[in-house]
Amino acid sequence: MNETPESERTAPQDAPFSHAAGPNGKPEIGRDRVSAWWLRLDDIGAGDWPLLETLLSDGELTRAQRFHFDRDRDVYIAAHALCRALLTRCAGGPPRDWRFTVEDHGKPEVVAPAGTPRLRVNISHTRGLAAVALTAENDIGIDVEWLQREAATEQLAERVFAPRERQVLADAAEAQKIETFLTFWTLKEAYVKAIGKGLSQPLDAFHFDLKTLAIAFDDPEVDDPATWQFARWRPGPDHLMALAVRHPDRARLEISAGPVPLDYLRALAGS
Template sequence: MYHRALQASHVPRGSLLFTTALPGHAEYHRSSADTGLISMNHCLQQEVEVWLLWPESLPPEELRQICFPLLSAEEQQRSQRFHFEHDRTHYLAAHALLRLCLGHHLACPPQQVQMATDRNGKPHLAGQFSASPLHFNLSHTGGMVACIVTHSRTCGIDVERIRPLPEMAGMARTVFSAAEIAWLESQEDATRSQAFFTLWTLKEAYIKATGLGMSAPLQKITLDPATLRVEDHSLPAQLRVAWLFDYWHPDPEHALAVACQNTGASFTNAVVYQELDLVTGQRQQLRRRDAGNALQ
């Protein structure tokens, strides 16, 4: 079995490495949708893409005007049922980000992407796209939304706002294994909140990827932030597979982690993080995490 040792390169926000216009924007053009789809899926066979968006960078009304038309009719209706503007804004941003990402890789308008959920609530492509090899996952928290997309690999993502937790010890006993609690308690007091969210985002990304979510036996699963390995004692040995993990703090207020099953004929070579500009429809690469083979 293998895990992937990752090496990161990144640039500050605002430093442009590349831009790509998306469907749903005037700058988007494609001469051959089929050719574009083939080339994009080929790229995803080697890389994992993470798309990021800071929704509070736009006035709420401007964000609504951009995002609302990109959603399905059902999502539009649901967005109007939120009582607080903050919740509505983040819902619109998250689902618009996901639809722009999937529409980009499926070579279709974002509104036409068909999705459904499994019995545990994990979303997947449906309808005419049900045979697509794309896997995806979505997460949002105060001030940030993020999605992950892969080719033929189950995946999960979690993003959390880093904040003080007065009941951290009690929460840790509920969601962490004994080894994870020992690791958390070994951290310096000044950085323990940050360490908590690093560990939690890794764990939630994993349980979202498996499809179990919070129904997973959390105390039987151990994530090691130092080695980026998982020990899932809830599974028999023959059912355990190789996983690719990565975590990052894209800004001082947020922790983000991804998990991706890493089995099959080829391994994932990199995790690529990109920020989406909703106004222009362009993506900007923020960070690339390259992987190399290492025995587990």
């Protein structure tokens, strides 16, 4: 699996587009490829917001205006603009033309053009950061979290973590408790979002090994750990990001992740 090593997981300032160009000059997308982009709100200039809004559908623009707080509205706009931009980059077509259905537990699914692979996309956002992950055919989930949040980590862990995870958290140095908690949390959320079961999936019924990023289930009949691959990054000093993708062969899976080039978003909005 081609991914950012853990030792290099702090994001670079500039990153190339995900996926090498195929024979037609477009980035290739398939079941063995995952593309993940993130966008830091601090990087967005005042003049960029009207451009990002042009990438959204009318329904998304309406929903954006319903947010009470500016920060919530802004990160919603950034996340949905990012999603549409990545779909257009990898599959073509105008950003506003992409349509989505909503599954039983609220997971959005792309309505892919006829004759194309089933595109699978997932969005996440938190204070100051938006992210999106895209692949074909396979289940995928992404989660981002803000490290500066205040949380009663061990009390929350008692309710939602498996015993092994609670022990790792209890053993962590005080200064590392928030990051350890959120590392588990982002991995769990990414998996739950990938399977599309929402809150109906108990978070303490499976656990992670942070050294290997392997998942294990209390009930072996629930899911097969060998079919899941995970990755995680630090998109900046204040955020963590985790990815889950159902894929049976780690060696074949190529994951490309990095910050979206803002110039691409600006050019797309002006096209």
